Amino acid sequence: xxxxxxxxxxxxxxxxxxxxxxxxxxxxxxxxxxxxxxxxxxxxxxxxxxxxxxxxxxxxxxxxxxxxxxxxxxxxxxxxxxxxxxxxxxxxxxxxxxxxxxxxxxxxxxxxxxxxxxxxxxxxxxxxxxxxxxxxxxxxxxxxxxxxxxxxxxxxxxxxxxxxxxxxxxxxxxxxxxxxxxxxxxxxxxxxxxxxxxxxxxx
Numbered sequence: 254x255x256x257x258x259x260x261x262x263x264x265x266x267x268x269x270x271x272x273x274x275x276x277x278x279x280x281x282x283x284x285x286x287x288x289x290x291x292x293x294x295x296x297x298x299x300x301x302x303x304x305x306x307x308x309x310x311x312x313x314x315x316x317x318x319x320x321x322x323x324x325x326x327x328x329x330x331x332x333x334x335x336x337x338x339x340x341x342x343x344x345x346x347x348x349x350x351x352x353x354x355x356x357x358x359x360x361x362x363x364x365x366x367x368x369x370x371x372x373x374x375x376x377x378x379x380x381x382x383x384x385x386x387x388x389x390x391x392x393x394x395x396x397x398x399x400x401x402x403x404x405x406x407x408x409x410x411x412x413x414x415x416x417x418x419x420x421x422x423x424x425x426x427x428x429x430x431x432x433x434x435x436x437x438x439x440x441x442x443x444x445x446x447x448x449x450x451x452x453x454x455x456x
Contacts, residue, residue: 399450
């Protein structure tokens with residue numbers, strides 16, 4: 254899905270036709286206000302947004318999207334080369350900044366890259382959500398063992414730290430591996446890193 258926002262009706266129609274002809278679905282919006290009112294941030298894809306628009310401009314629209322929690326890749330289109338504006342847009346997470354009149358193939362290639370970026374980010378978000386759900390199923394003791402294992406502590410060291418026997422640590426560790434769906438210690442450490450559990454308090 255490619256969301257196109259431009260107050261110039263002729264440009265909006267041309268961009269929509271070009272994107273549709275490439276095999277992608279394009280949704281045109283004649284103003285940032287119309288886009289914000291109807292846009293579903295959960296739909297995958299990217300946005301192609303004009304910078305200079307009356308009322309809410311492209312950069313202000315980007316700020317509104319970020320404030321709402323959207324990390325959708327944005328490709329900005331501008332009729333002039335403005336380095337400060339470009340820097341501001343890129344720092345805020347823009348996927349690219351193209352000057353009008355934009356080359357059609359360049360635009361379509363940039364859109365393809367932005368869609369790939371969005372798909373990768375959504376996959377990473379879904380994986381993180383899954384990790385957090387699994388982590389919530391652990392008991393308090395299993396959470397402690399998980400943190401120690403992720404920090405590189407051996408079973409005997411963990412047993413000493415927590416004041417329980419080595420055999421019990423092995424049981425908790427096996428349950429953590431099962432609940433977190435970790436295939437190996439390396440996999441468990443990677444999950445811990447995503448959850449921010451790779452460091453023990455005070456270490």
